[in-house]
Amino acid sequence: MKLQVHLLGYLWVVLILFKVTFVHGQAGFPYCESFQSTSLRNETLLGGNARLAGGVLQLTQAVENQNGYVYIDIPFSASFGIKASFEYFMHGGNGADGMTMFLFNAATNAFSPGAFGGSLGYAQGTARGGLSGAYMGIGLDLWGNFGNQAEGKVGGFPGAPGQLHPNSVVVRGPASNGYAFVAGRKVGQGGDLAPADQFSIASGAGRVTNPNAVGYRQVFIELKPATGGTGFLLTMEMQVTTVAGSPRMVTLFEDFAYPYAPPPNLKIGFTASTGGFTNFHEIRNLLVEVAAEDDLQVPQATDISGLLGCAGQASSHSIGDEDVFLPNENSTIQCVRLYRSLQDIPDEEDDLCSEGVCGQRHTVVEVSEGVIQVDGKGTGFVFLPFEGTEGRGVEIYYTVTDNYGKTSEPKRLLFEIQGVPPPVEILVDGLPLDAWSICPGEEVTLSAIGAEDYVSFEWYRFGESVASSGSNEFVVKRAGEYEVWAYNALGCPAKSSTIIVDQPPFPSLTIESPIVACHPEASVDIREYIADYDQESYDYRVVSADGVVFVNEEMFARYTAGVYLVSVKQKGTSCWSEGLEFWIRVVQRPVDAAFEYGIDGTDRIADDDGFVLTMEPIWFRDRSTGAISGWSWDFGDGNTSRLRNPVHVYGQKGDFLVTLTIRSEGDCESVAQMNITIHRSYRIMFPTGFTPTSAQNTHFRPKTKGIARMELLVFNVWGELLFRSEDLNTDGWDGNVKGKDAPPGTYVYRANFVAEDGEEIVRTGKFLMVR
Numbered sequence: 001m002k003l004q005v006h007l008l009g010y011l012w013v014v015l016i017l018f019k020v021t022f023v024h025g026q027a028g029f030p031y032c033e034s035f036q037s038t039s040l041r042n043e044t045l046l047g048g049n050a051r052l053a054g055g056v057l058q059l060t061q062a063v064e065n066q067n068g069y070v071y072i073d074i075p076f077s078a079s080f081g082i083k084a085s086f087e088y089f090m091h092g093g094n095g096a097d098g099m100t101m102f103l104f105n106a107a108t109n110a111f112s113p114g115a116f117g118g119s120l121g122y123a124q125g126t127a128r129g130g131l132s133g134a135y136m137g138i139g140l141d142l143w144g145n146f147g148n149q150a151e152g153k154v155g156g157f158p159g160a161p162g163q164l165h166p167n168s169v170v171v172r173g174p175a176s177n178g179y180a181f182v183a184g185r186k187v188g189q190g191g192d193l194a195p196a197d198q199f200s201i202a203s204g205a206g207r208v209t210n211p212n213a214v215g216y217r218q219v220f221i222e223l224k225p226a227t228g229g230t231g232f233l234l235t236m237e238m239q240v241t242t243v244a245g246s247p248r249m250v251t252l253f254e255d256f257a258y259p260y261a262p263p264p265n266l267k268i269g270f271t272a273s274t275g276g277f278t279n280f281h282e283i284r285n286l287l288v289e290v291a292a293e294d295d296l297q298v299p300q301a302t303d304i305s306g307l308l309g310c311a312g313q314a315s316s317h318s319i320g321d322e323d324v325f326l327p328n329e330n331s332t333i334q335c336v337r338l339y340r341s342l343q344d345i346p347d348e349e350d351d352l353c354s355e356g357v358c359g360q361r362h363t364v365v366e367v368s369e370g371v372i373q374v375d376g377k378g379t380g381f382v383f384l385p386f387e388g389t390e391g392r393g394v395e396i397y398y399t400v401t402d403n404y405g406k407t408s409e410p411k412r413l414l415f416e417i418q419g420v421p422p423p424v425e426i427l428v429d430g431l432p433l434d435a436w437s438i439c440p441g442e443e444v445t446l447s448a449i450g451a452e453d454y455v456s457f458e459w460y461r462f463g464e465s466v467a468s469s470g471s472n473e474f475v476v477k478r479a480g481e482y483e484v485w486a487y488n489a490l491g492c493p494a495k496s497s498t499i500i501v502d503q504p505p506f507p508s509l510t511i512e513s514p515i516v517a518c519h520p521e522a523s524v525d526i527r528e529y530i531a532d533y534d535q536e537s538y539d540y541r542v543v544s545a546d547g548v549v550f551v552n553e554e555m556f557a558r559y560t561a562g563v564y565l566v567s568v569k570q571k572g573t574s575c576w577s578e579g580l581e582f583w584i585r586v587v588q589r590p591v592d593a594a595f596e597y598g599i600d601g602t603d604r605i606a607d608d609d610g611f612v613l614t615m616e617p618i619w620f621r622d623r624s625t626g627a628i629s630g631w632s633w634d635f636g637d638g639n640t641s642r643l644r645n646p647v648h649v650y651g652q653k654g655d656f657l658v659t660l661t662i663r664s665e666g667d668c669e670s671v672a673q674m675n676i677t678i679h680r681s682y683r684i685m686f687p688t689g690f691t692p693t694s695a696q697n698t699h700f701r702p703k704t705k706g707i708a709r710m711e712l713l714v715f716n717v718w719g720e721l722l723f724r725s726e727d728l729n730t731d732g733w734d735g736n737v738k739g740k741d742a743p744p745g746t747y748v749y750r751a752n753f754v755a756e757d758g759e760e761i762v763r764t765g766k767f768l769m770v771r
Contacts, residue, residue, distance in 0.1 A: 030289040030405050031072055033057075043073045048113060048121075048271075056207070056282040059272035062093035067121050068281070069113045071269025072288060075106035077330045078262035080404070081224045081232060081291030086270075088140065088217055089207040089282040096143035096277030098201065099270060101221060106265035108133030114179075117275025118145020123172055123179040125151045131271070134175040135262055138221065138236065142201040143277060146170045147184045155181030165190070167201045169252050171234065174260050182259075185252045187238075197250065199240045207282065208241075216241040223258070224291045231258045265330065290404050298406045299333075300325040301399065305414040309370065309394075310492035312387040312420055318380035324400050324408065331402045333379045337362035338372055338413075339397040345410055369394050369417060383415055390419040421494040424450035424486045428499070437502045438476070439575030444501060446482060448472040450494050454486040458493070479503035504570045506577040507538060511566050513582035516666020517559060519590040526555040529582075530566065538568050541576060561586040591626030591664045593672035600647055613706055614681040614757070619647050624662050624670065634659040636676070653678050653757075682706030682755040689768035692735035700767060701732025702751060711752040722747070735769055744771040 033044050035057040040046070050059050050068030059068035076082055088099065100122040104111070112132045115125025122137035123146070124130040131137070139146040144164030148156040154177075157165045167188030173180045185191060188198050204215035211218070218239040223232040234256040241247040268288055272281035290296060301324045309315050319336060326332070339345050339362060363374040369392050370385040381398075394415040401407040425432045427447045438444050448457055449472070459467040461480040476482060481500050485493035510531040517524045526542055527533050533540070535552065542550040543565045550557055565579030598604055600617035612618065622631060622644050633641040635648050636656030650656065660672045683705040690700045701712060707728065714723035714733045722742065723733040735742050746766055753761040 029074070029076065029403065030287060031074060032288075033072075033286045035284045035286070044070060045073050046070050047111075053282075054207075056089065056284045059099060059270065059281040059283070060274050060279070062274070062278040062280050064274055064276060064278055065116055066278075067113055067116050067271070067273040069121060069269060069271035070283075071104075071111065071267055073267065074403070075265035075267055075330065076290065077328075078264060078266055079225060079292075079329050080295060081222070082266070082268060082288060083220075083222045083291045084268060084286070084288045085218065085220045086283050086286045087209070088203075088219065089209075089284075090140070090142060090202040090217075090279050091204060091206050091208075091215075092280040093274070093278035095202070096279060097272075097274055098139055098141040098143060098146060099272035099281045099283075100137045100139045100146075101219070101268070101270050102131060102137045103135045103223075103262075103266045103268055104131060105133035105135060105263040106267045107263065113271045113273075115151065116273040118143060118148075118150060119153065119273065120146050121271030121273040122146075123153050130175055130179045132175070134179060135260070135266060136174065136223075136232075136258065137172045137179065138234075139170045139172065140201050140219075141168045141170055142166060142279065144168065146172075147181065153181070154178040157181075157184055157186075167191075167199075169201075169236070171253075171256075171258070177260065183253065183256060187250070187252070193250075199242050199250070202279065207280075209284075211239065211241060211247045212245045214241055214244050216247060222291050224255075226257060229257070230261045232262070234258050296404050296406050297327040299331070299400045299402050299408040300327065301408040301411040303412040303414070304398075305412070307383065307413060307415045308491040309383045309385040309415050309417045310420050311385045311390045311417055313492075314382050314384045316375060316380060316382050318375075319400065326402055328402060328404055328406065331404065334401045334403045334405070335378045336374050336381060337399045337401070337407075338365045338374060338381065339399075339410065340365050340367065342397060342410060345397065345399070365396050367394055367396070369415075372396060372413070372415075381413075385415075385417040389417045392417050418490040418492040421486075421488050421492055422451050424448045424454075424484065424494045424496045426482070426484060426496050426499045433499060434497065435500045435502065437504065437570070437573050438479075439573060440503060440505070442503075442575070443475050443477045446474045446476055446484070446499065448474075448484045448486050448496060450486055452486075452488050452494070454494070455489055456487045458485045458487070460484070476501050504573065506570075507534070507568060508532070509566065509568050509577060509580050511580060511582050514585045514666070515582065516668060517561075517584060517586040518664070518666065518668030520586055520588060521558070523556060523558045524584065526550070526566070527552075537571060539571055540566065540568050542566050543579065559584045559586070585666060587627075587664060587666060587668055589627045589664075591628055591662050591668060591670045592624060593660050593662045593670040594623040594625070595658075595660045595672055595674070596621050596623060597658070597674070597676065612676065612678050612680075613683055614651050614653055614678055615649060615706060617647050617649050618676070619645070620658070620660075621645050622660070622662075624660070624672070626662075626670070627664050628662045629665065630663045632661040632663070634661075650676075650678055653681065680706075681757040681759065682753070682761070684751070684753060684761065684763060686749065686751075686763065686765055687767060689770060690735070691770045692741070693771050699732035699734050700747075700749070700769070701730060702763075704728075704753070706756050707753050708756045709754040713750045715748040715750070716742075717746060717748065719748075735771075741771070742769065744769050 036055040048068040049066040050070055060066040097117055098120050100120045102122055113121040114123050114130040115128040119125045120139045122131050144166035147165040147168050147170040148163055149161035168184055168186045170184040171182040173182050208215035220237040222235040226233055234253050236253040238250050239247055304323050365372045369389045372381055372383050374381050396413050397410040398413050399408050399410050427449055428436050436444055456470055457472055459474045460483050467474055479501055481498050483498045484496045487493050512529040515529050542555050545562050564582055567576040567579045569576045597618055597620045600619050631644050633646055636658055656676045658674050662670050685703040690697045692698050710728045712725050715721055722737050746768055748766055751763045
């Protein structure tokens with residue numbers, strides 16, 4: 001008997017004891033599954049198209065090429081055999097195919113059914129293998145393909161390989177023997193039943209659930225170990241109703257020798273399939289029990305005394321091998337039941353299904369000293385003595401039921417109630433703490449200290465026992481929530497509060513490499529190159545090859561070229577991660593950006609009036625120094641260039657900030673900027689004089705650029721108009737007035753212009769004519 005004591009408040013524990021959902025222990029036999037509720041037992045596993053529907057388990061619908069199965073995930077020993085009974089319903093389609101009850105090796109890891117159609121989900125087919133780990137298949141074959149050799153099946157009824165044998169019961173062998181035909185009985189035409197006794201495998205037009213109604217079908221199968229031989233003796237009967245009110249029993253096989261040696265343990269299941277023809281295939285009210293009932297023995301329980309309970313605390317007790325002997329092969333405890341007295345133990349129940357499922361019957365006993373309840377696993381119990389009951393004893397009775405449904409004689413449970421010792425404390429380095437951090441690979445020693453002398457200590461991590469000894473110290477090497485129960489000489493524990501030992505993992509650490517310092521005198525902030533840098537949660541450290549250490553803000557420093565190591569740790573801890581290597585490269589010839597500009601075709605940055613016109617091309621010339629790998633120009637108007645010496649036309653007035661960015665190795669940059677102001681879109685230049693009689697300069701007119709229209713007027717000093725032209729391309733005034741040469745001297749001009757951008761300009765002035 002193993003003991004665990006939990007320090008729980010009285011009221012809280014009582015609520016838990018009476019509200020916890022009871023979970024029975026190892027499921028066993030008899031095993032009952034009606035399929036008439038909305039849920040299944042945990043050990044009833046469905047697959048394929050199988051589903052609960054209308055109070056039955058529907059293995060297939062009346063749909064082509066379906067395959068559904070169910071099996072009971074409880075192994076039974078081949079030594080005792082098995083009995084099974086079930087109702088089935090085969091209806092609603094056009095006459096195909098059938099279903100199989102099968103047994104398969106319990107050691108099979110990956111279960112899968114057999115082929116569709118006439119293979120009934122058990123045997124092999126053209127495109128699919130047979131049922132995995134198969135040992136035996138008993139087919140209820142309506143269509144007639146399960147008993148022939150079609151689709152590669154081995155053996156069958158006499159006749160052609162593809163001949164149909166409808167309304168037959170067929171037994172096929174294990175997978176190891178190719179699912180070979182072993183035996184068969186035809187229950188319709190062509191069989192050995194008298195015409196009046198013949199019947200159809202199908203139920204008829206619908207689901208027939210009344211045993212007195214025509215179409216009702218129930219199957220009874222028994223497999224007993226062959227005495228002194230190999231395999232089993234098969235007995236199979238069917239209850240059928242072919243005349244209303246007159247159900248009858250038909251024996252199909254009686255002690256038929258099935259010759260194949262079984263594996264040590266088997267599991268049972270059902271499968272059905274459809275192919276090109278269909279039916280609903282359904283079962284309900286399944287009962288599975290051991291066949292060799294007379295060979296089974298009841299478990300042998302013993303009185304268990306000296307069970308300690310501590311007042312106000314819940315103690316868990318598990319029943320061990322020293323308390324109960326299980327004589328049957330592969331036997332396990334299915335459930336424990338508790339009784340206040342021998343008079344409370346009921347007579348053996350007639351309902352086999354009630355034996356197979358322990359449920360919540362007889363799981364709680366209330367006495368004046370406390371409450372005893374079967375635990376959640378169903379194989380032990382919990383005792384809660386009430387406060388103030390120290391020194392008293394409690395006596396109740398228990399029985400044990402094994403997985404074959406056999407129940408022991410009742411035996412006594414004798415409890416002694418002790419007082420509760422005061423709690424203990426957990427110390428680290430002599431200090432009571434509720435949390436402690438250790439580095440990966442480190443350890444910490446926890447010490448339990450209390451007011452009494454303790455004989456043993458049980459250490460727990462997350463509520464699971466991890467160590468038990470007479471020492472009050474425990475060495476922790478991994479993170480977790482720890483507590484200790486210190487047992488006094490009476491066996492009552494003092495429980496400590498919990499301490500959380502944290503062992504935070506190192507965060508992921510990534511850094512760019514190489515990191516380039518763009519100037520020998522420049523400082524580099526290594527933090528900017530660490531991915532997901534988090535200064536709130538972690539500390540970071542850089543170590544140079546000669547051992548110089550930079551931590552957190554110190555990493556913004558001037559570095560020499562070489563190899564460095566970066567590491568990280570959780571804040572508040574002392575352990576650093578393994579160093580991650582990276583390089584720092586220092587640029588010895590730093591770049592320095594500079595440029596100049598001018599009007600294209602000249603070395604001037606403006607005209608005589610100090611202007612640059614909107615439509616004039618402007619050249620830009622790089623004057624930068626250093627090992628330059630690239631240029632990037634931003635002209636300030638949204639246009640850019642990557643040429644070293646570009647030419648650009650602004651085409652608009654404005655103040656423009658020109659930026660030149662040059663780059664060197666490691667994406668080092670230098671930037672130079674200069675403002676260019678463009679206030680005019682035109683240029684007008686008037687000569688100060690002209691000489692009509694010379695070879696050159698024979699006409700008076702302005703030179704223009706960016707002008708769309710022009711009106712030119714020339715006057716003498718008395719204001720008399722001598723010349724007028726609105727032709728933008730005119731040669732100008734040639735010094736003649738009405739066909740006669742005007743005298744040399746001073747003259748006056750007025751010119752009206754419209755620039756290409758629409759601006760209006762008026763210019764006036766004097767000029768000299770020389771002859």
